[in-house]
Amino acid sequence: MLILLILIVTLAIIFGVADIRRNLITKPVFAMFKRILPPLSDTEREAMEAGDVWWDGDLFQGKPDWQKLHSFPKAELNTDEQAFMDNQVETLLKMLDDYKIVQEQRDLPAEVWDFLKREGFFAMIIPKSYGGREFSAIANSTIVSRIATRSLTAAVTVMVPNSLGPGELLMHYGTQQQKDFWLPALANGTDVPCFALTGPEAGSDAGGIPDTGVVCKGEFEGKEVVGIRLNWDKRYITLAPVATVLGLAFKLYDPDNLIGNKEDLGITCALIPTSHKGVEIGDRHFPMNMAFMNGTTYGKDVFIPLEWIIGGPDYAGRGWRMLVECLSAGRGISLPALATATGHLAARMTGAYGYVRQQFGLSIGKFEGVQESLARIGGFTYSLEAMRVMTAGAIDMNLSPSVVTAIAKYHMTEMSRTLMNDAFDIHAGRAIQIGPKNYLAHGYMGIPISITVEGANILTRNLMIFGQGATRCHPYVLAELEAAANPDAEQGLKQFDNLLLKHVGFAIGNTFGALWQGLTAGAFNTAPVSGETAKYYRQLSRMSRGLALSADFSMLILGGELKRREMLSARLGDVLSQLYIASAVLKFYEDNGRQQCDLPFVHYSLQRALFEIGRAFDGFFANFPNRFVAGVLRILVFPFGIGYKMPDDETAIQICEAMSKPGVVRDRLTHLCYIGEGEDDATGLMESAFVAMYEAQPVMKKIYQAQRDGKLPRKQPLEQTIEQALLAEVISDTESKQLLKMNALRFSAISVDSFKAGELESRALTSADAV
Numbered sequence: 001m002l003i004l005l006i007l008i009v010t011l012a013i014i015f016g017v018a019d020i021r022r023n024l025i026t027k028p029v030f031a032m033f034k035r036i037l038p039p040l041s042d043t044e045r046e047a048m049e050a051g052d053v054w055w056d057g058d059l060f061q062g063k064p065d066w067q068k069l070h071s072f073p074k075a076e077l078n079t080d081e082q083a084f085m086d087n088q089v090e091t092l093l094k095m096l097d098d099y100k101i102v103q104e105q106r107d108l109p110a111e112v113w114d115f116l117k118r119e120g121f122f123a124m125i126i127p128k129s130y131g132g133r134e135f136s137a138i139a140n141s142t143i144v145s146r147i148a149t150r151s152l153t154a155a156v157t158v159m160v161p162n163s164l165g166p167g168e169l170l171m172h173y174g175t176q177q178q179k180d181f182w183l184p185a186l187a188n189g190t191d192v193p194c195f196a197l198t199g200p201e202a203g204s205d206a207g208g209i210p211d212t213g214v215v216c217k218g219e220f221e222g223k224e225v226v227g228i229r230l231n232w233d234k235r236y237i238t239l240a241p242v243a244t245v246l247g248l249a250f251k252l253y254d255p256d257n258l259i260g261n262k263e264d265l266g267i268t269c270a271l272i273p274t275s276h277k278g279v280e281i282g283d284r285h286f287p288m289n290m291a292f293m294n295g296t297t298y299g300k301d302v303f304i305p306l307e308w309i310i311g312g313p314d315y316a317g318r319g320w321r322m323l324v325e326c327l328s329a330g331r332g333i334s335l336p337a338l339a340t341a342t343g344h345l346a347a348r349m350t351g352a353y354g355y356v357r358q359q360f361g362l363s364i365g366k367f368e369g370v371q372e373s374l375a376r377i378g379g380f381t382y383s384l385e386a387m388r389v390m391t392a393g394a395i396d397m398n399l400s401p402s403v404v405t406a407i408a409k410y411h412m413t414e415m416s417r418t419l420m421n422d423a424f425d426i427h428a429g430r431a432i433q434i435g436p437k438n439y440l441a442h443g444y445m446g447i448p449i450s451i452t453v454e455g456a457n458i459l460t461r462n463l464m465i466f467g468q469g470a471t472r473c474h475p476y477v478l479a480e481l482e483a484a485a486n487p488d489a490e491q492g493l494k495q496f497d498n499l500l501l502k503h504v505g506f507a508i509g510n511t512f513g514a515l516w517q518g519l520t521a522g523a524f525n526t527a528p529v530s531g532e533t534a535k536y537y538r539q540l541s542r543m544s545r546g547l548a549l550s551a552d553f554s555m556l557i558l559g560g561e562l563k564r565r566e567m568l569s570a571r572l573g574d575v576l577s578q579l580y581i582a583s584a585v586l587k588f589y590e591d592n593g594r595q596q597c598d599l600p601f602v603h604y605s606l607q608r609a610l611f612e613i614g615r616a617f618d619g620f621f622a623n624f625p626n627r628f629v630a631g632v633l634r635i636l637v638f639p640f641g642i643g644y645k646m647p648d649d650e651t652a653i654q655i656c657e658a659m660s661k662p663g664v665v666r667d668r669l670t671h672l673c674y675i676g677e678g679e680d681d682a683t684g685l686m687e688s689a690f691v692a693m694y695e696a697q698p699v700m701k702k703i704y705q706a707q708r709d710g711k712l713p714r715k716q717p718l719e720q721t722i723e724q725a726l727l728a729e730v731i732s733d734t735e736s737k738q739l740l741k742m743n744a745l746r747f748s749a750i751s752v753d754s755f756k757a758g759e760l761e762s763r764a765l766t767s768a769d770a771v
């Protein structure tokens with residue numbers, strides 16, 4: 001007892017008396033901190049500092065305030081946006097024939113291009129004062145999603161001008177003159193933009209672009225002016241083949257100090273008309289057979305005036321920061337919209353196909369093996385919609401949450417890849433044969449594109465989510481890094497000393513908090529609601545504590561090494577991501593009036609998120625290099641083992657039942673999915689067959705009963721049975737007509753396209769076309 005008392009008093013003196021603490025604790029810790037955490041490069045620092053910390057901060061710091069989550073406004077379309085959805089978007093959808101666009105024309109028809117320009121589809125983010133539509137992020141996302149369920153090519157074409165590129169950059173950083181000149185022309189479609197960052201030598205490492213601009217004197221419009229001589233070679237640029245204005249990223253140098261006293265100014269962005277002398281729009285790429293425009297651009301010794309820098313000469317060298325600050329739009333709106341569209345289309349069509357397609361005398365959707373995959377499609381689709389709405393909602397709150405949007409980009413595109421594979425597995429041969437009836441093939445082909453763009457997925461998971469999250473969302477680490485980088489060492493030590501005490505308190509709180517919550521299984525955590533979802537809030541709070549604790553210890557033990565240990569840090573990123581996914585689902589459920597019929601989807605999503613959290617922690621503990629610390633952390637977070645399980649079979653079956661019957665639950669789950677009118681359209685046909693079969697069930701029951709009673713033979717084609725049933729007065733004339741129609745629709749819906757001999761060969765690309 002006496003020893004404990006002495007220990008407490010000693011610690012109190014050491015920590016309580018500033019001078020003693022500073023000399024005995026802060027100085028050595030500060031020195032160690034500087035040693036283990038190498039200074040950030042400029043590009044890393046700019047990426048770290050860009051954007052906002054939002055709900056990710058709560059989740060990372062171990063104490064999520066659930067009331068705060070519920071108080072974020074629900075993202076919804078306003079009247080103008082809804083009218084645009086109901087009119088322009090619906091008209092566009094009817095104009096699109098994706099099979100022709102992708103397989104035959106390899107471009108959008110001219111009237112579609114005209115319609116998109118005329119109706120302001122390229123101007124959704126441009127303010128009304130410049131002739132744009134000034135739509136919210138949720139409207140932008142909903143419009144792109146809905147179009148993507150009909151045509152990925154059209155969706156990507158619409159999405160790009162409304163994402164990171166000239167429009168977005170001009171609005172944030174453009175000079176008044178630049179805005180007045182470019183925005184009206186972009187809004188009315190006179191100008192079509194593209195943005196070129198990527199080149200053969202720099203993809204993921206975009207900060208390492210070799211394209212250069214050198215400040216020099218040259219001639220522009222007959223006068224000698226100070227400008228930039230540019231050299232670039234870019235590839236993969238969406239819309240480049242049809243662009244009239246090129247947003248270009250390059251590294252700017254001023255060797256003769258013509259605009260200041262710095263030689264290496266850094267990444268800079270300029271806007272250049274593609275008609276400008278020397279600008280070359282090169283060949284077109286052919287990304288996964290998709291028909292949206294994508295290609296190359298290059299230029300050699302192209303001279304432009306300084307005024308073409310976005311933001312003017314003052315923004316020379318500030319391009320990297322501009323890009324990372326604007327990345328959220330692409331990551332948080334466009335890619336999530338495409339991923340959600342995949343879910344809505346796959347869920348609606350696969351639910352229907354599982355009912356329409358029969359094998360072994362049963363709809364295949366009744367087999368449990370198929371149900372496992374179908375439930376994943378349904379569960380993921382619910383989670384995707386929840387994440388789409390919550391993430392766009394954050395952007396509509398004028399936030400630019402860089403970690404959250406990286407989570408959305410990575411996980412939503414990965415979920416869409418998984419569920420599209422499930423949809424293919426269930427459709428089997430019906431999804432493989434390409435033709436006008438195949439509503440899944442182009443979506444499947446497009447998935448690797450979503451995975452690759454806006455930060456390829458491996459990089460996004462391994463480098464961005466935790467790498468950025470750990471620094472941005474932690475309450476003290478970024479400030480500690482800044483203290484370490486302070487050129488005034490004494491001042492830096494003072495800042496660090498202030499932070500250290502708080503950091504130690506935070507770590508102690510998390511250690512005891514995690515253990516307490518582990519021992520009590522989170523039973524005493526508060527939940528903002530009662531009922532079936534309350535338990536999830538308690539578990540998520542508990543896991544959030546576990547994350548805060550584990551993240552702190554891994555940064556303490558591994559320091560800068562953690563950046564290289566991507567497999568390890570990515571697992572903590574997975575925990576953060578699953579906490580975000582789960583929060584989005586809970587909020588979505590509340591915001592939509594706690595619909596009882598949504599509960600299977602909510603249970604599925606939450607149980608899966610918790611299971612993934614457990615799996616990520618397990619991998620993290622198993623691979624943490626300091627085995628003692630790993631053991632302690634495991635005991636603190638999971639004293640009785642990791643008990644989270646994958647969603648149970650009963651939940652999966654309930655989801656499948658909801659997806660396999662026409663009605664409000666299915667309609668809400670897949671509300672973005674385009675269903676063509678009439679049976680000539682691929683989705684319209686499947687939907688009609690499904691509804692017809694469902695509605696024919698009462699009549700079919702009469703036939704089954706007659707078969708059981710021996711009045712009608714079994715095992716013969718349905719058409720024949722219907723005829724005999726009519727003759728035997730088992731069914732009426734009207735009922736027989738209903739069944740015959742249903743059967744014709746069913747057969748047409750399970751049929752695939754085929755082509756006459758020589759037809760495909762005559763359409764094949766010649767090698768001359770491909771060069």
Ligand SMILES: Cc1cc2nc3c(=O)[nH]c(=O)nc-3n(C[C@H](O)[C@H](O)[C@H](O)COP(=O)(O)OP(=O)(O)OC[C@H]3O[C@@H](n4cnc5c(N)ncnc54)[C@H](O)[C@@H]3O)c2cc1C
Binds near residue numbers: 197202204449454457
């Ligand atoms: C269809 C399409 C459209 C595009 N449109 C545009 C556009 O309009 N404008 C534009 O500028 N660019 C565009 N891009 C480029 C796109 O952003 C890049 O393809 C992307 O940044 C990846 O670069 P890369 O393909 O060269 O892959 P690489 O950089 O070569 O990466 C290869 C793999 O390594 C991984 N990797 C790399 N570094 C790390 C790391 N540190 N840790 C873990 N993994 C890592 C990546 O995740 C990836 O899996 C487009 C690309 C495509 C395919």
